[in-house]
Amino acid sequence: MNNNQTVLDIHDRPSAGKLTTLSLQHMFAMFGATILVPQLVGLSPAIALLTSGIATLIFMLVTKFQVPAYLGSSFAFILPIQMATKEGGIGSAMIGSLFVALVYFIVALIIWKTGYKWIMKLLPPIVVAPVIIVIGLALSPVAINMAMYIPGTTDYSILHFSAALVTLAAAVVATLFFKGIISLMPVLIGIIVGYVYSLAIGIVDFSSVLKAKLIASPDFLIPGINYDFTITPTLLVLMVPIAIVTISEHIGHQLVLGKIVNRNYIKEPGLHRSLLGDGLGTFISGLLGGPPKTTYGENIGVLAITRVYSVYVIVGAAILAILFSFLGKVMALIATIPTAVLGGISILLFGIIASSGLRMLVDSNIDFGDKRNLVISSIILVIGIGGAKLHFTDTFVVEGMALAAIVGVLLNLLLPGKPQEANDSLENEVNK
Numbered sequence: 001m002n003n004n005q006t007v008l009d010i011h012d013r014p015s016a017g018k019l020t021t022l023s024l025q026h027m028f029a030m031f032g033a034t035i036l037v038p039q040l041v042g043l044s045p046a047i048a049l050l051t052s053g054i055a056t057l058i059f060m061l062v063t064k065f066q067v068p069a070y071l072g073s074s075f076a077f078i079l080p081i082q083m084a085t086k087e088g089g090i091g092s093a094m095i096g097s098l099f100v101a102l103v104y105f106i107v108a109l110i111i112w113k114t115g116y117k118w119i120m121k122l123l124p125p126i127v128v129a130p131v132i133i134v135i136g137l138a139l140s141p142v143a144i145n146m147a148m149y150i151p152g153t154t155d156y157s158i159l160h161f162s163a164a165l166v167t168l169a170a171a172v173v174a175t176l177f178f179k180g181i182i183s184l185m186p187v188l189i190g191i192i193v194g195y196v197y198s199l200a201i202g203i204v205d206f207s208s209v210l211k212a213k214l215i216a217s218p219d220f221l222i223p224g225i226n227y228d229f230t231i232t233p234t235l236l237v238l239m240v241p242i243a244i245v246t247i248s249e250h251i252g253h254q255l256v257l258g259k260i261v262n263r264n265y266i267k268e269p270g271l272h273r274s275l276l277g278d279g280l281g282t283f284i285s286g287l288l289g290g291p292p293k294t295t296y297g298e299n300i301g302v303l304a305i306t307r308v309y310s311v312y313v314i315v316g317a318a319i320l321a322i323l324f325s326f327l328g329k330v331m332a333l334i335a336t337i338p339t340a341v342l343g344g345i346s347i348l349l350f351g352i353i354a355s356s357g358l359r360m361l362v363d364s365n366i367d368f369g370d371k372r373n374l375v376i377s378s379i380i381l382v383i384g385i386g387g388a389k390l391h392f393t394d395t396f397v398v399e400g401m402a403l404a405a406i407v408g409v410l411l412n413l414l415l416p417g418k419p420q421e422a423n424d425s426l427e428n429e430v431n432k
Contacts, residue, residue: 008310010066010261021317022308025181027324029298031115033349035334036231037073037291039342040142041081042090044289046218046331048073051290053321055281059263059295060315062277063269068297068314069257071281073291075353076135076246079401080144080239081291087234091227096239097286098223099231103243104279104318112272119251119271123366127356127408130377132386134203134401135245136354143350146343159201160340167194167344175348184301188393194341200431203340209332216328216375221289233396253295261309311399374418380408 008014014022034052035045053069063069077097084093111119139170147164150157171190174182182189198204251266254274257267267276283292299317303309324330361377368374382388383406391397398406412418 005307007307008308008313010068010263010309010311012310013312014310016397019316022306022310022313023320026070026299026302026313026317027320028188029184029302030070030182030321030376032191032297032345033074033075033184033296033298034321036187036191036342036345036349037075037078039334039337040078040346041291042085043081043221043291044219044331045327045334046216047289048291049213049321049331050218050325051281051285051288053318053325054166054288055285055293056281056288056314056321058284058316059274059277060311060318062280063273064070064362066263066269067254067257067277068261068303068309068311069253069274069295070121070143070314070317070416071278072296072298074246074282075349076242076249076293076294077239077292078257079135079138080242082142083240083400084235087238088230088232089227090221090234090390091223092230092235093239094221094227094286094289095223095229096235097257098290099236099240100227100243100246100292101279101283101286103240103364104247107243107247108272108276108279111275112270116266116271119247122409122413123244123248124412125360126366126373126376127380127405128245129360129364129366129411130380131245131384131401131405131408132357132360133354133406134357134381135242135364136352136357137255137348137385138387138401139350139353143346146339146342146346148340151339157340160338163198163201163338163340164192164202164344164347165196167191167341168347169347170194171345175234181302184298184305187349190345190348191337191341194344195337198341203338204336206336208335209314209329214329215326216331218325222287226289233392234369234398235377236400237396237398241402244405244409246278246292250275250295253297253300256297257295257300257303260304277280291305326336328342354376370417372415376408376411376415379411380404383407 021332032046036206038045052072059069059071081093086098148156149162165215167190170193171186174186174189198428219225254265285293366373384401388403389397390400390403
């Protein structure tokens with residue numbers, strides 16, 4: 001079904017030259033953010049890149065090659081992964097990812113059997129938006145510390161902070177003053193400019209690049225081989241509730257993507273299929289040592305600008321990402337990006353996460369004159385940002401954004417006066 005503006009529709013196949021160019025655009029659009037997440041949580045950028053490509057191919061298969069979406073590293077899980085790692089090592093975070101994927105499987109199964117309307121009754125904007133704000137603001141100290149201090153110390157460094165500010169400035173300029181593809185890659189542009197500045201001021205160490213092999217296997221983290229398979233209640237509570245946010249994000253992306261390509265993805269191939277594809281991608285990623293996955297807004301933006309909706313292009317980007325992950329020199333070069341540069345770009349990214357929660361409240365016309373809305377959002381924000389904890393036992397602790405998400409869902413279900421229009425919001429979007 002081509003409209004007048006479509007350059008290539010879903011199943012149109014470009015020539016080999018165009019396919020490579022268009023696929024590279026998509027790979028670079030997601031590249032900066034996808035490799036940033038593992039850098040922040042102590043995982044391998046190469047394995048994150050590899051698993052993003054694999055997850056995207058899995059998503060394509062599950063959705064019957066109908067949905068041109070790319071899956072990259074999820075920012076929502078940065079703090080939970082850091083906390084899970086502190087609690088029981090990086091293996092704990094990987095096990096947590098597997099259980100997040102299990103939540104996706106269960107939700108997809110229920111939607112397949114009962115329909116999709118119940119999901120937005122459970123996760124309305126008044127719950128999801130404040131949790132998104134909590135995620136962004138709770139991460140803000142991480143970004144500032146990375147930007148200001150010498151790595152591994154608490155020593156303030158104006159030199160490192162200047163690299164962070166240059167990185168931040170470059171990302172802002174790319175976002176506001178450029179158009180087209182460049183405006184969709186502020187993370188990549190910011191990192192490149194910040195890296196060049198860091199070279200000039202002498203805070204980049206190339207020794208690891210010289211030692212790296214041209215072709216090298218990514219650093220896999222496989223349960224039972226690289227770490228012991230252990231499950232604790234605290235681990236599950238740290239990771240699993242964040243699926244509340246990422247499932248809502250997934251639904252939003254499917255609606256936006258459907259509008260861009262003039263299709264109804266909630267009904268065909270179905271929300272259950274796209275959620276299952278996302279969950280399987282996250283599951284395989286967790287098995288191999290990569291961060292949880294989510295559909296990427298950056299790549300949806302590329303689709304909107306280029307009007308090239310071909311799934312062949314997305315598949316090409318996934319294959320390129322897999323190939324890049326085995327370039328040892330390139331991955332070693334990525335590992336030399338100074339912490340200050342990552343901190344500078346994180347200031348913008350974490351702020352955007354919080355602001356996207358505010359935008360959801362505005363776009364959903366949430367009325368804060370309604371005391372019910374005021375109570376729910378206020379409690380979520382203070383519990384999440386304040387770092388409230390529930391200690392059930394020494395090994396079972398519910399805290400931070402996980403506790404905020406759980407409390408938000410319970411308040412929405414239990415407090416009287418739920419507006420009917422909030423329940424109908426998804427149905428109205430689907431019908432449009």
